[in-house]
Amino acid sequence: MAIIVQKFGGTSVADAEKIRRAARRVIERKQAGYQVVVVASARGRQTDELVRDALELNPTPPKREMDQLLSTGEQQTVSLLAMALEAMGHKAISFTGAQIRMLTDGVYSKAQIKSIDSEFIRRELDQGRVVIVAGFQGVDERGNVTTLGRGGSDTSAVALAAAVNADECEIFTDVDGVYTTDPRVFKNAVLLEEISYDEMLEMASLGAGVMHIRSVAVGKRYGVTIRVRNSSNDNPGTIITHEVPQMEGVLVSGATIQKDMAKIGLVGVPNIPGTAAKMFARLAQAKVVVDDIIQTEISPDKANLSFMVKASDLSTAKEVAEQIKTEFNCDNLFVRDDIALISVIGVGMRSQYGVAEKMFGALAYAKVNIDSITTSEIRISCAVNREEVERALETVCLAFELDKPARQRSVT
Numbered sequence: 001m002a003i004i005v006q007k008f009g010g011t012s013v014a015d016a017e018k019i020r021r022a023a024r025r026v027i028e029r030k031q032a033g034y035q036v037v038v039v040a041s042a043r044g045r046q047t048d049e050l051v052r053d054a055l056e057l058n059p060t061p062p063k064r065e066m067d068q069l070l071s072t073g074e075q076q077t078v079s080l081l082a083m084a085l086e087a088m089g090h091k092a093i094s095f096t097g098a099q100i101r102m103l104t105d106g107v108y109s110k111a112q113i114k115s116i117d118s119e120f121i122r123r124e125l126d127q128g129r130v131v132i133v134a135g136f137q138g139v140d141e142r143g144n145v146t147t148l149g150r151g152g153s154d155t156s157a158v159a160l161a162a163a164v165n166a167d168e169c170e171i172f173t174d175v176d177g178v179y180t181t182d183p184r185v186f187k188n189a190v191l192l193e194e195i196s197y198d199e200m201l202e203m204a205s206l207g208a209g210v211m212h213i214r215s216v217a218v219g220k221r222y223g224v225t226i227r228v229r230n231s232s233n234d235n236p237g238t239i240i241t242h243e244v245p246q247m248e249g250v251l252v253s254g255a256t257i258q259k260d261m262a263k264i265g266l267v268g269v270p271n272i273p274g275t276a277a278k279m280f281a282r283l284a285q286a287k288v289v290v291d292d293i294i295q296t297e298i299s300p301d302k303a304n305l306s307f308m309v310k311a312s313d314l315s316t317a318k319e320v321a322e323q324i325k326t327e328f329n330c331d332n333l334f335v336r337d338d339i340a341l342i343s344v345i346g347v348g349m350r351s352q353y354g355v356a357e358k359m360f361g362a363l364a365y366a367k368v369n370i371d372s373i374t375t376s377e378i379r380i381s382c383a384v385n386r387e388e389v390e391r392a393l394e395t396v397c398l399a400f401e402l403d404k405p406a407r408q409r410s411v412t
Contacts, residue, residue, distance in 0.1 A: 003125065003166040004029050007039040007135065007157035011174045012231035013077050014044035022231065023084040025172065026130055030090060035125040037164060039135040039157040040081055042073025063108035067137075067147045071096070074134035074153070082132050092130040097137035097145075102156070104138035104146045111138055111146035113155070113218075116163040125164075133160060151212020158215045162222035169224050171211065172231035177238030178203070178210050180402035181255045185390055188403035192253065194239040199253050202345045202379045206256040216240065243347055250409065251355060252346035252400040257389050259340045261291075262314040263371070264321050265306035268331025271297055276305065279324050288317045292341070292374045292381060302331070306372065308383065311337065339371060340389035343381040344396060356380055362399035368392045 006029065008022045022040075029036050042050075050069055054061045078094035085092035100120055104111035124131045135153025138146050148155050154171060161169035176191050178200065183189040195203075197220035204213040210228055219226045219240060229237035269275055276295065283290055292308040309317045318335055325333045342363075349355050359380055363370060368391065371383040384392050396402075401409040 001033065001035050001125075003037060003164050004034045005037045005039065005157050005161040005164070005166045005169045006172065007153060007170065008041065008081075008172045008231060009153065009174070010041040010044055010046070012172050013040055013081065016080075018231070019077075019080055019084050020088075022172070023081060023088055023090075025231070026081075026085060027088060027090055030130065034167075036130045037121060037125070037160055037166070038078075038081065038130060038132040039153055039160060040074060040077040040132060041135050041153040042070075043077050046073040046076075064144060067108045068145050070147055071134065071137040071145050074136050078132040078134045082130075085130055085132075090130060091128050092132055093124055094132040094134070096134045097156070098139035098143075100133055102133075102138035102159075104140055104148070106140040106142070106144065106146065108144075109147055110149035111140070113138060113148070113159050116159060118163040121160070121164055148214075151214055154212050154215035155218060158218045158222075158224050158226060161224045161226075162218065166224070169219070169226050170237075171215075171226060171228045173210065173228065174230065174232070175210060175228075176230045176233070176235050177228045178208070178240070178254075180253065181393060181397055182208070182257070185257065186255075186394055186397050186402070189397070190403060190405055192238050193236075193406070194241060194244070195253055196243040196347050197240060198243070198378055199345050199347055200240050202343070202376070203254055203256055206341070206343045206345070206379075206381070207258040208254070208256050211240070250346060250406045251348040251352050251358075252344045252402065253348070253406070254346070255342065255344045255393060255396055255400070255402060257340060257342050257393050259386055259389060260311040261308050261339050261341050261383070261386075262311050262317075263306060263308050263336040263339050263383060264314075264317055265304065265334045265336075266321065266325060266328075266330045266332075267304050267334070268298075268302045269295075269305045270328055270330075271299070271301055271303040275328065279305070279328070282320050282324060283317065286316050286320050288313045288320065290317075292372070292383070294372055294374065308339070308341065336371070338386050339383050340386040341381050341383055342389055342392050342396060343379055344400060345379050347378050349378050349380075358399055359396060362395045363392055366391055366395040368395070 101117035226240040
């Protein structure tokens with residue numbers, strides 16, 4: 001019998017009525033002939049409340065105890081959902097991550113999944129039960145409870161779908177799916193019927209919050225078809241899957257902006273092997289996540305090097321950069337804290353030309369100056385003034401017809 005995995009986020013199970021609605025979703029799939037595995041998050045803002053309680057008692061709580069504490073939110077949800085299903089006449093059983101042996105490494109608060117006991121789950125499914133698993137959590141080899149970090153329940157669901165070879169992994173959330181861009185910024189954004197793993201990975205890394213990057217990466221690695229749906233309606237949502245031929249006919253699938261960025265530049269960096277490695281090792285030690293690195297040789301002996309960081313990391317990154325400037329005898333250091341990033345993403349870029357010309361032309365038409373440009377095979381990103389980024393997004397979206405369904409857009 002085919003298996004489907006359903007994941008319900010915190011807003012989808014926030015109260016008793018929403019839990020009943022989730023249970024009805026499960027029953028629909030069961031009655032359609034599927035065996036169903038469910039992954040559930042903590043209800044509403046429960047995780048935030050647990051964090052607040054912990055910090056009130058201890059400003060620097062041990063990470064092991066935080067994982068032990070935060071895992072309880074999901075445990076409550078799965079038990080309540082099992083009770084709801086039983087009340088509706090369907091056999092169900094709930095498990096923690098530890099009980100299904102979702103084995104992780106021992107890194108508290110951001111553990112990586114190593115293996116899942118899929119045979120244990122299959123036995124329960126074959127007895128006619130809905131198997132409900134607490135998301136966001138696992139257990140290490142020493143029996144300690146671990147949590148998977150931000151987006152952990154999505155990652156749990158996709159990993160479980162891979163482990164049981166599910167036909168599909170449905171991610172229920174509070175939006176209809178993945179849009180061409182953020183509809184809160186560009187009101188004419190269009191819902192995508194499908195998007196490739198690579199495109200979704202780029203969009204997630206560039207600020208699209210519908211799916212967390214780790215869960216998409218797991219889906220791509222194991223070929224799990226993911227469907228993002230709204231728990232409040234019956235709309236089909238967006239499918240995240242392997243590239244299909246028609247995707248190449250669409251030049252750009254989506255656009256994103258990141259407002260919370262800053263840029264640091266070092267002028268006159270020694271142009272010798274190993275310099276960049278030492279610099280970024282220092283930043284890594286300080287737990288600073290670096291993005292969009294650009295290095296330009298200005299003479300046989302010197303180079304300029306710049307990189308972007310989250311605004312929240314700017315203070316730490318600047319402190320490290322100042323140390324690097326002194327240590328490597330750089331000529332100068334500059335910082336921009338008024339910067340944002342606008343990006344366009346599409347697998348069609350691999351086989352079509354003119355994307356850069358169209359994007360730069362749109363920004364010029366909007367009188368938006370470009371600070372720097374970075375690219376990948378399926379992405380172009382431009383750093384611009386933060387106060388201009390929303391205007392830039394609207395202009396770029398219109399240039400690439402992201403206010404229209406893919407089948408109605410021009411190829412060139």
